[in-house]
Amino acid sequence: MELCSTSNLKPSCPIRPLIPSTRLSLSNPFPQFTKRPFNGALTLPSSSRQIHHLRRSSGRVSASPVAGDMELATLPAEITVSETQAPNSSIKLSVEVPAAVCKDCRQSVLAEIAKQAKIPGFRPGKIAPENLLIRYVGKEDFQKAVIESILKRTLPHAMSRVTDRALQDSVRITSEFSDMLNLYASRKLLKYDIIIDVAPEIKWNPENGYKNLKIVVELDNEIDALRASEQELRHRHKSLGILRIVTDRGLQVGDVAVIDISAKTIDDAQNIPSAESKDFNFDTEDGDKVLPGFLDSLIGIHGGETRSFPIVFPESWRQEHLRGVHAEFTVVCKELFYRDLPELDDSLADKLISGCTTLEQVKQTLLEKCREVEKTAKEQATDNAILDQLCKMVEVDIPQSIFEEQGRQLYGSKLLDLQAKVKLSQEQLGALSSPKAVNEFLRTQEGNILSVIKQNLAVGDIFKRENLQFPTEDLVREVENSVSEFKTHNQEYNEDSVKEQVQEVLEGAKVLEWLREHAEVEYITK
Numbered sequence: 001m002e003l004c005s006t007s008n009l010k011p012s013c014p015i016r017p018l019i020p021s022t023r024l025s026l027s028n029p030f031p032q033f034t035k036r037p038f039n040g041a042l043t044l045p046s047s048s049r050q051i052h053h054l055r056r057s058s059g060r061v062s063a064s065p066v067a068g069d070m071e072l073a074t075l076p077a078e079i080t081v082s083e084t085q086a087p088n089s090s091i092k093l094s095v096e097v098p099a100a101v102c103k104d105c106r107q108s109v110l111a112e113i114a115k116q117a118k119i120p121g122f123r124p125g126k127i128a129p130e131n132l133l134i135r136y137v138g139k140e141d142f143q144k145a146v147i148e149s150i151l152k153r154t155l156p157h158a159m160s161r162v163t164d165r166a167l168q169d170s171v172r173i174t175s176e177f178s179d180m181l182n183l184y185a186s187r188k189l190l191k192y193d194i195i196i197d198v199a200p201e202i203k204w205n206p207e208n209g210y211k212n213l214k215i216v217v218e219l220d221n222e223i224d225a226l227r228a229s230e231q232e233l234r235h236r237h238k239s240l241g242i243l244r245i246v247t248d249r250g251l252q253v254g255d256v257a258v259i260d261i262s263a264k265t266i267d268d269a270q271n272i273p274s275a276e277s278k279d280f281n282f283d284t285e286d287g288d289k290v291l292p293g294f295l296d297s298l299i300g301i302h303g304g305e306t307r308s309f310p311i312v313f314p315e316s317w318r319q320e321h322l323r324g325v326h327a328e329f330t331v332v333c334k335e336l337f338y339r340d341l342p343e344l345d346d347s348l349a350d351k352l353i354s355g356c357t358t359l360e361q362v363k364q365t366l367l368e369k370c371r372e373v374e375k376t377a378k379e380q381a382t383d384n385a386i387l388d389q390l391c392k393m394v395e396v397d398i399p400q401s402i403f404e405e406q407g408r409q410l411y412g413s414k415l416l417d418l419q420a421k422v423k424l425s426q427e428q429l430g431a432l433s434s435p436k437a438v439n440e441f442l443r444t445q446e447g448n449i450l451s452v453i454k455q456n457l458a459v460g461d462i463f464k465r466e467n468l469q470f471p472t473e474d475l476v477r478e479v480e481n482s483v484s485e486f487k488t489h490n491q492e493y494n495e496d497s498v499k500e501q502v503q504e505v506l507e508g509a510k511v512l513e514w515l516r517e518h519a520e521v522e523y524i525t526k
Helices: 047-056 099-116 130-137 139-162 177-187 225-239 284-289 294-298 346-352 359-393 400-421 426-432 435-444 446-465 472-488 495-518
Strands: 080-086 090-097 190-197 214-219 242-245 256-265 277-283 306-312 326-340 520-525
Touching: 080 139, 090 139, 099 130, 099 139, 130 139, 139 177, 139 190, 177 190, 190 400, 214 359, 225 346, 225 359, 277 284, 284 294, 294 306, 294 326, 346 359, 359 446, 359 495, 359 520, 400 426, 400 435, 400 446, 435 446, 446 495, 472 495
Parallel strands: 214 520
Antiparallel strands: 080 090, 090 190, 242 326, 256 277, 256 326, 306 326
């Protein structure tokens, strides 16, 4: 039943990779979210690796292996390449391959077929006529092979003009293969377009605005250490009590009621499934965590009684479609209990916290633990507010390859979290990791994904601008710890990749520390 209100203390994004961690996660069991194939051949790069390059290259990043790692084959004629700017920090290259190059590639394909083909009537080493070779593989398949050969030989030449600007592995051929096939079949030449992502340029508005941040941080009152410790003590005390049936009165605060709940909209009498529940154990001491007005409407109800009352869902309700909705709730009180609690004194100390001898010692122990939680929650809320503010100041066109790869990494992390909580069958895992599910995540979480990327880019830019550093021994120690964890769990790893990831985490932590020191922060409690 969705009656509980949500906390105001929550991350601005589903994943916050900039918050420091003492360990890296183990290798991803969902490799499809690490690299995504494009048209069966090209792959998208790792977003974290791209951002790592962006932080250190002043706008120059690793060349795509299409151009940088492949030797340029000699062509019988020059290809024509025209360059135009495209959206999202990308470049469009329009490539025209003359007939002479296409013919040369055609001959290479024929020669390769001749080596492999076993055509009846022709002994090994005897080359069959061209028409028989083409008939052997099929005309359409032959033309496809020729086009693939043309692309393989000309793509590195086209890419060579943007080698110093291209993001690694970001090449996408945007021309339809069928269009290329038809053009080659009719004119014996080829034209195609490719898109290459380049390092995005970061603009701050206002310039250097990050140096004088003014942040308002909203804190949930439940993270207050004293209040939280008192609640925890009450919870532990209640766990030592006995529930007894109420027979001579109605519900009052402190009781526990077993209730059935149903609700309908007042305007059109439509059921509200998310507000319905059977045999719901309602602890009245948690009345401040449920729908406002719900507890007040039940005070005095007796066991076996049915009560109906109107409630308006608040505008802050987490389910948007219910905000402001006027509803009629019907509650059946099936059973009513009160707690018979032992006296809260020193005799309960060891039962409340093992090893404690006095009630005062219990209170101090709980308070210290809650203060640690309060400190961590406050720092996290501050970091969230800072990162949100950075997003508003940064203007950047994010390359599609970085967006898609970051989104897949976030979705992979989401599945990892889900798998840690719920054992998924192979069928369930297959459905959740399908292209349809991933693309739906990219569509619905576009805003969050863009925010994460902007945060990473902003933090990297600040680290470089302010010449920030962290101790080398921190990097060495964290890499050793992470590698040790991989080995303990018998997981494969790449030490260079581990080092890059650790370095990014440490950079993020250093930048957030610097921003907290230079920001004007105001805390308000809701």
